[in-house]
Amino acid sequence: MIEVGIVGGSGYGAVELIRLLEHHPQVRIKHIFSHSKIDEPINKTFPHLNHLTHHYEDLNIEDVTCDVIFFATPSNVSKHIAPKLIEKNIKVIDLSGDFRLTNRDVYKQFYGETAATQQHLDQAFYSIAEWGTTNQKDLQLIANPGCFPTATLLALHPLVDNKVIQNDSIIIDAKTGVSGAGRSLAQHVHYAEMNENFSAYAIGKHKHKPEIEQYISRLANEEIKVVFTPHLVPMTRGILSTIYVKLNKxxxxxxxxxVYQQYYDNKTFVRIRDLGEYPKTKEVYGSNNCDIGIYVDEESQTAIIVSVIDNLVKGASGQAIQNLNLMYGLNEATGLQQLPVYP
Structure with missing residues (x-):
């Protein structure tokens, strides 16, 4: 049995980890940490978890005794704590952005904080689970991808890898539900501000832009820049990423x-829709699936790829568990075979 702990236990990412891990046959949740709710029963924060007897704990590194720690925290937390856990031979799966970018200057530019040490950034393994070789016994630190990058990179990967597009032509138009902002209060997610509203935000400076560029640049073996515009839509969950690219043949x-069907033929969670079908966020709600629809304007030789995920599952906690499964040599779908919730 794999014993795990969760840091940031009162947030949306953590409660999704709990929901999914409770059904994982090889995992036992041992610790749930929250610095703001120490000693409180978890079912006080989340009454729908009334059957759980866990209490929130203070994270005292000396007292932690488990195999894996998930960090479901905002950025600028895990980089201070994860290295000390790794020294204790505890594996870390980080759902924040602290270990995703390998360039410390780029992290400083987009996150506004000092990055982790270069040693720890180099040690971290960035794992889009469909393409990450995470079944390495000595692997100690996984940087779980962001939600926008997951939806976008799963759609872009076949195009870049097969060298069928002009790499300087990538335009990403992405929409997310408000749960991506977490539980903290902020004006832009107040009901009166968000309801019946639709807005672009962080244009040119979103933290996920360099993450997308770093991954596909490595894949293409050349520097690639993208145009990325995120939008906030008045729904709780889901990301829809519409990607426009020029074909080079x-x-x-x-x-x-x-190309897509062959590429993802043996990938459990990526579902390529029939031609003429384009996925909707409701069709992956609550699941670890990524659904992809494909259109080609043959006159202009422009491809339009539509990719949808649940931002809290495939875009965060579900993929983290998928990476845990791969890390321990389990079937990647273990504990993650829930059907989408519909309607």
């Missing part, structure tokens, strides 16, 4: 669709 919609 003549392709039909059928041809590109075949």
């Amino acid at each position: 003549q392709m039909t919609a059928e041809h590109l669709h075949d």
Whole structure:
């Protein structure tokens, strides 16, 4: 049995980890940490977890005795604590952005904080679970991808890897529900501000832009820049990423669709929709799936790829558990086979 702890236990990412891990046959939740709710029963914060007897704990590194710690915290937390846990031979899966970017200057520019040490950034393994070789016995630190990058990179990966697009033509138009902002109070997610409203935000400076660029630049073996515009929509969960790219050779919609089907044929959680079908966020709600729809404007040789995920599951906690499974040599779908909730 794999014993785990969760840091940031009162947030949305943590409660999704708890929901999913409770159904994982190989995992036992041993610790749930929250510095603001020490000693409180978890079911006081989340009454729907009334059957759980856990109390929030203070994170005292000397007292932690488990195999893996998940950090479901804002950025600028895990980089201070994770290295000390690793010294105790406790594996870390970090759902924040502290270990995703390998360039410390870029982290400073986009996060406004001093980055982790270069040694620990180099030690971290950034793992889009479908393509990460995380079944390494000596792997100690996984940087779990962000929600926008997950939806976007799963859609872009076949195009960049197969060298079928002009790499300087990538435009990403992405929408997210408000749960991506977490539980902390902020004016832009107040009901009166968000309801019946639709807004672009963080244009050119969103933290996930360099994360997307870093990954696909490595994949293409050349520096790639993208145009990325995130939007906030009045829904709780979900990301829809619409990606526009110029093809570098003549392709039909059928041809590109075949590329995607072959590419993801043995990937449990990526579902390629039939031609003419485009996924909706409701169709992956509560699941670890990523659904992808494909269109080709054959006259202009422009491909439009639509990718949807649940930002709290595939975009955070679900993928973290998928990475845990791969780390321990388990079937990647263990504990993650819930059907989407619909409607």
